[in-house]
Amino acid sequence: MMMRLMMYVLWTAALLMVSPARAAYPDRPIVLVVPFAAGGPADVMARTLAKSMGTRIGQTIVVENRPGAGGLVGIAGVTRATADGYTLGMAGTGALVYAPFISPKMPFDPLKDVTHLSTMVSTPNLVVVNASSPFKSVADLLAAAKREPERFTVASAGVGSSTHVVGALFQREAGIRLRHVPYKGGAPAVQDLMGGQVDMFIAEVPAVAHLIKGGKLRALMVTDTKRLAALPDVPTAAEAGLPKVLAAGAYGIVAPRGLPEDVARKIVDAVTGALRAPDVVEKFAEQGGIGQSSTPDAYRALIKSEQGRWGPVIKAAGITAE
Known part of the structure; x- marks a missing residue:
């Protein structure tokens, strides 16, 4: 019996020696x-x-x-x-x-x-148009789009991108139909918006804020319940008449x-x-x-x-x- 006990103790000690405890996290980059x-x-x-x-x-x-x-x-x-x-x-x-x-x-x-x-x-989204666009507000855009369905275009950063999905929500809540123009990324979409090839774009604030401040784009709405501190003149979704377009x-x-x-x-x-x-x-x-x-x-x-x-x-x- 004593021999078995000693063998068990030795076996347990051996296990402890070859099974060190997990190192404290984090011990490497x-x-x-x-x-x-x-x-x-x-x-x-x-x-x-x-x-x-x-x-x-x-x-x-x-x-x-x-x-x-x-x-x-x-x-x-x-x-x-x-x-x-x-x-x-x-x-x-x-x-x-x-x-x-x-x-x-x-x-x-x-x-x-x-x-x-x-x-x-x-990062909230902004509904933006070219600075020279005739649309000065969301109301202007919706009125024109309802008069001529699918005449006006909405750019996106690609099929299935967040800009595409939020654009679909915008159209559903506004009761309008726009022609979708997908790009391979937000940058080329913004470039064509500034060039007048598309009528509007819904982009995350970081992608377009500097262009709005620089007078190259005009923001019609922020998809949030509060105005942005950086762009205090841009109305919220509710103020623009689309309270459910929050994204x-x-x-x-x-x-x-x-x-x-x-x-x-x-x-x-x-x-x-x-x-x-x-x-x-x-x-x-x-x-x-x-x-x-x-x-x-x-x-x-x-x-x-x-x-x-x-x-x-x-x-x-x-x-x-x-």
Whole structure:
């Protein structure tokens, strides 16, 4: 009996020697995948957040750009990574909310295949026209569009993009029909709007605010319940007569499914602290963004709620991936 006990003790000790405890997180650099091109507003905000988060979590956070398919490529890569907290993603509305109703072959389930950590920032949209356009208000645009259905054009950053989906909501609520002109990105759409090739565009604030201030574009409405501090003369959706046309580009922080709770808690704490930092608030505001953190449960509930809201809009408009 004594011999068996001694053998058991030795065997247990050997196991402990070859099975060291998990190192305290984080003990090496963390990658934040941004599924958009470098240099754009989303990328600037991601890098601002990453720097501030890194200070708080005690480790370098490296931003890695993986653009493609409206954000699906980058976030799909995140879902395939090891769930250890060293690969995070900045997920947008397009990948988590719109894509399930648009893409026939979704590479992941936005509700099941990611760990939702926290919301990050929202950027309202602006209904914009060329500065020389005869439309001085939303009322002007709607009156003309109702007189001549499908004569006037609305640009988008591509089929299934947020600009396309919000444009469909705008038309549904306004009771008008515009001719959709898709582009390969927001930049060429804005260029043609300034050149007079299209009549209107619905863009996130960061993409067009400087052009409005510079007198090249005119904003008719912001898709929010409050006016923008940076553009205080632009009426809200309700003030323009379309109170249900509320939309914003919303971004959050996600990780692969199965992230340990203690690791998730550290990341959420770092996000929350960073978003309260004055320099982060200021930098986000420069890009037209409004930072706001949340609990993981609240973030997941928001994605589910937004899917319920936008799914019918997308289906009614017949929007499908090319």
